[in-house]
Amino acid sequence: MPYKTFKHFCNVKKKELISSDRVCEYCGNNGEDNGWYLSAVGGWGNYVDKTGFSPFGPHRRLLDALFFPFWKTCSKCNDMGIIDADNNPNAWQRCPDCDDSKGGTFIGSTEDMNWIIYVVLSAYPDSVGGKHADEYQEIYEKYKFDLENPVPDTSIDGIIKDTNTNGGGLWNITITGDGDRFDL
Ligand SMILES: [Zn+2]
Numbered sequence: 765m766p767y768k769t770f771k772h773f774c775n776v777k778k779k780e781l782i783s784s785d786r787v788c789e790y791c792g793n794n795g796e797d798n799g800w801y802l803s804a805v806g807g808w809g810n811y812v813d814k815t816g817f818s819p820f821g822p823h824r825r826l827l828d829a830l831f832f833p834f835w836k837t838c839s840k841c842n843d844m845g846i847i848d849a850d851n852n853p854n855a856w857q858r859c860p861d862c863d864d865s866k867g868g869t870f871i872g873s874t875e876d877m878n879w880i881i882y883v884v885l886s887a888y889p890d891s892v893g894g895k896h897a898d899e900y901q902e903i904y905e906k907y908k909f910d911l912e913n914p915v916p917d918t919s920i921d922g923i924i925k926d927t928n929t930n931g932g933g934l935w936n937i938t939i940t941g942d943g944d945r946f947d948l
């Protein structure tokens with residue numbers, strides 16, 4: 765279950781304390797409202813909701829490094845996905861401001877997410893969390909197939925993209941003038 769937290773600067777401990785008790789056990793002062801936190805189990809579920817991957821295992825380091833640069837924390841619920849219930853600060857409700865109450869929003873594209881899924885599953889094949897297993901496996905296999913069977917994108921946009929990505933390579937392009945003439 766989520767629990768509410770309180771914070772204050774404790775004169776006995778000489779530092780800021782965050783606690784689930786409103787009244788401090790050391791100095792007896794009341795803490796200020798500090799929002800809701802998820803229990804450990806709730807936090808694990810929230811991680812699966814966000815990433816689609818298991819919250820446990822050696823893939824976390826790679827996944828977190830790839831995924832969280834694309835994650836924008838919700839300012840209303842501070843990444844928790846829950847807030848004070850209407851008219852009752854002692855109860856909680858799901859945050860209405862973030863994507864499916866995940867505590868934030870993935871701001872990358874579908875391609876970005878598919879790339880993350882491919883890279884993480886390449887290194888850690890059993891890292892998907894529960895309900896996303898089939899979906900992510902499909903994305904992984906499609907991405908892998910596309911990589912192994914490249915269809916050259918010979919549109920001008922595709923050529924420019926390849927050039928920018930690969931620094932030239934296959935296509936030796938010179939963009940001249942205002943960019944409307946291509947010497948292939
Ligand atoms: Zn205190």
Ligand SMILES: [Zn+2]
Pocket residue numbers: 838839840841842843845846859860861862865867868
């Ligand atoms: Zn939110």
